[in-house]
Amino acid sequence: MVPIATTAMAESTEVKTGVLTEDTAAEKEATFEFGKKEKILITDPLLDNNPITIQVLGVCSALAVTSLVYPSLVMAVAVTFVTAFSSLATSLMRNIIPKAVRLIVQLVIIATLVTLVNEALKVLAFPVYKQLSVYIGLIITNCIVMGRLEAFAMANKPWRSFLDGIGNGLGYGLILVAVGVVRELFGKGSLFAGSGIALNIIGPSSDSTKYLINTTAESGIGSFFGWYANNNLMVLPAAAMFVIAVFIWLQRSYNTKLVDIS
Amino acid sequence: MGDFLNIFIKSAFIENMVLAYFLGMCSFLAVSKTLSTASGLGLAVIFVLGVTMPINWIINEYVLIPADLEFLRFILFIAVIASTVQLVEMVLEKFSPGLYAALGIFLPLITVNCAILGGSLFMVSREYNLSESVAFGLGGGFGWFLAIIALAAIRERIRYSNVPPALRGLGMAFLITGLMGIAFLSLTGIDPAVFAGWHPTPAE
Numbered sequence: 151m152v153p154i155a156t157t158a159m160a161e162s163t164e165v166k167t168g169v170l171t172e173d174t175a176a177e178k179e180a181t182f183e184f185g186k187k188e189k190i191l192i193t194d195p196l197l198d199n200n201p202i203t204i205q206v207l208g209v210c211s212a213l214a215v216t217s218l219v220y221p222s223l224v225m226a227v228a229v230t231f232v233t234a235f236s237s238l239a240t241s242l243m244r245n246i247i248p249k250a251v252r253l254i255v256q257l258v259i260i261a262t263l264v265t266l267v268n269e270a271l272k273v274l275a276f277p278v279y280k281q282l283s284v285y286i287g288l289i290i291t292n293c294i295v296m297g298r299l300e301a302f303a304m305a306n307k308p309w310r311s312f313l314d315g316i317g318n319g320l321g322y323g324l325i326l327v328a329v330g331v332v333r334e335l336f337g338k339g340s341l342f343a344g345s346g347i348a349l350n351i352i353g354p355s356s357d358s359t360k361y362l363i364n365t366t367a368e369s370g371i372g373s374f375f376g377w378y379a380n381n382n383l384m385v386l387p388a389a390a391m392f393v394i395a396v397f398i399w400l401q402r403s404y405n406t407k408l409v410d411i412s
Numbered sequence: 413m414g415d416f417l418n419i420f421i422k423s424a425f426i427e428n429m430v431l432a433y434f435l436g437m438c439s440f441l442a443v444s445k446t447l448s449t450a451s452g453l454g455l456a457v458i459f460v461l462g463v464t465m466p467i468n469w470i471i472n473e474y475v476l477i478p479a480d481l482e483f484l485r486f487i488l489f490i491a492v493i494a495s496t497v498q499l500v501e502m503v504l505e506k507f508s509p510g511l512y513a514a515l516g517i518f519l520p521l522i523t524v525n526c527a528i529l530g531g532s533l534f535m536v537s538r539e540y541n542l543s544e545s546v547a548f549g550l551g552g553g554f555g556w557f558l559a560i561i562a563l564a565a566i567r568e569r570i571r572y573s574n575v576p577p578a579l580r581g582l583g584m585a586f587l588i589t590g591l592m593g594i595a596f597l598s599l600t601g602i603d604p605a606v607f608a609g610w611h612p613t614p615a616e
Contacts, residue, residue, distance in 0.1 A: 206582060209437040210526040253523065254494050261487040269483060284533035287486050291526040293438040386597065387434060391590030395583050402578035409577050 191313040195321035201294045202325045203398045204408060208294030211285045213390040215326070217337065220345040222330030224278050226323025228271070228286065230316060232263045233295050237303040237315030239263075244304050256299050257290065264289045277344065294322055329393045337384030416547045419540075423551035426602055429527045430559040431593040433534075436527030440560055441585050443521070450564035453521070454557030458550065460522050461531050464496050465549030468532040469542055489532050497523045527556055563588060 201207045208229070216222045239259050240247075247255050268286050271279040279286070289295065298318050303311040334341055339352040383389055402408045429435045436457070443453045468489050476482050501519045504512040522528060531552050535545045566588050575584055 203582075206441055207438060209441060210434050210530075213434040213437065253520070254491070257490050257494055257523070258487060261490050265483055265486050268486070284530055284537060287533045288435070288526045288530055290486055290490055291524045291529045293524055296524050386594070387432065388590040388593035388597070390434075391586045391593065395579070395586035395590065398583040398586065399576070399578050402583070403576075406577070409580065 188310065188313055191310060192317040192320065195314075195317040196324055197321075197401070198405070198408075200321045200325060200401075201297075201318050202322060202394065203401055205294075205297065207297045208292045208322055209394075211288055211292055213387060213394070215282055215285050216329040216390050217333050217385055217387075218281075218343055219327060219330040219334050220342050221278055221281050222326045223323075224271070224275065225282060225285065226319070226326045228267045229289055229292065229294070229322055230319025231267060232260060232289050232292075233298055233319040233322075234312055234315035236260050236263055236295055237298055237311040238308055240299045240303040241306060241308040241311035247304075252304070253296075256296060260295050260299075261290050281344070294318060325394070325397065328397070329390055332393050333384045333389055336381045337389070339380050416543055419544050419547040420551035420554075423548050424555035424558070425596070426599045428555040428559060428596050429530070429552045430556055431589070431596040433530065435530040436525045436556060439521050439525050440556075440563070441582065441589075444560055444564040444567055444585065447561060447564045447568055450560045451557070454553075454560045456519055456522055457525065457527060457556050458553030460493070460497060460500065460519075460528055461549040461553035461556075462546065463500070463549075464493050464528060465531055465535060465545045466542060467492050467496065469535060469540070469545045472536055473542075485536070489529060493528050493532075494523050527552065559592065562592060 195201060199205065202209060211225060211229075215225045236256070236259050240256060243255070264287065267289070268279075271282075271286060298315060302314045306314070331341065334343065335351060339350065341349045341351055423429070427433070430437065430440050439453060444450050471488055471492060472485065476485055476488065497519055501512070504519075531549055535548055538548075540548055563585065567585060570584060570588075579587070
């Protein structure tokens with residue numbers, strides 16, 4: 151089996167060598183440039199072509215992990231890593247991947263990277279790893295990774311694909327962290343809980359915890375906030391849907407070109 | 413049998429895949445514009461979840477754990493899912509062209525439906541046995557099916573409503589799913605086993 155497969159592979163690369171050399175020559179000229187065109191690859195997915203609010207890719211994990219900011223941040227970094235390097239790897243191999251099995255090849259590339267992230271997180275940040283549980287593994291089926299491989303990396307040069315991966319990872323991370331901030335601030339009154347720089351923003355201060363805005367009725371700078379209580383709705387998973395819906399609403403009201411006509 | 417039904421009901425209603433864990437959201441939002449396509453995708457999800465879950469259980473229990481290769485779990489699980497979907501597609505095309513025509517376009521989509529891989533990963537982390545994982549697969553798939561046809565039906569109706577332009581389509585889909593999630597929350601805490609008298613006291 152194996153020799154046949156390798157000769158077949160060698161043949162297919164031989165057939166394509168002509169194409170490949172042209173390609174690599176062109177690549178050498180364009181390698182590592184960072185001009186206007188490349189900058190768009192990073193900035194466009196942040197707002198106007200955001201993976202979550204516009205392309206509707208990768209929503210699953212965006213909703214499940216965002217009740218706190220810190221896990222959202224870790225997730226954003228993990229996904230950016232996976233999108234960037236899977237785009238790079240796929241783009242490097244795009245001329246030798248047979249069309250019929252390309253989905254499986256892409257899945258193996260992604261699964262390998264996700265396994266790396268999973269093992270790294272297990273060592274570096276075990277509490278967050280526990281908190282994210284199956285959602286780390288689910289980066290594999292996060293549509294944003296495969297979506298970008300299919301839509302961009304299979305048809306573009308490695309450096310551009312790498313930048314596109316980073317851009318989309320960041321666009322995804324931006325929404326994730328924004329949702330996390332809203333949910334944690336209004337749901338728990340804190341920010342970055344569970345990390346080294348946990349901040350307590352608003353809530354009733356006691357001896358053990360000190361909040362920036364103290365809402366105990368008797369004392370503190372924010373004593374007029376005595377009526378304030380944390381909104382438990384924000385901790386529920388459904389709140390993520392509402393927060394993202396509001397983001398979509400704001401974004402499409404601001405940029406009416408994005409409105410869904412159908 | 414009690415455990416089987418218990419897990420089926422739990423995974424279908426109380427811990428619904430979409431509304432409680434947000435698995436398979438991408439295709440849930442993208443393919444819920446009309447009722448007929450939504451039910452096609454829903455059926456395909458039930459089928460693939462029910463088939464891949466026991467296969468992945470056997471691989472995990474008899475290959476990965478004895479060989480101490482658990483770090484390969486992601487790659488093997490996704491390979492099983494991708495090849496099962498491919499296989500199912502080919503078998504359906506040959507033996508049941510009608511069903512193939514109905515499900516055909518949705519089958520490839522299912523490979524990257526997080527509900528399928530998520531189901532297998534939950535099965536591992538919750539340490540289900542073989543029959544429990546079959547129940548979890550079928551129940552989870554059924555819950556997913558219910559959720560997507562409910563959303564599709566609501567979206568078909570809401571097309572005639574006067575929604576603010578910026579919220580049309582995607583924005584409303586998010587809001588409706590959120591409300592459905594809250595509605596399903598009212599089922600938390602129900603223990604079907606106690607309710608039906610399979611266990612005399614609540615399981616700890």
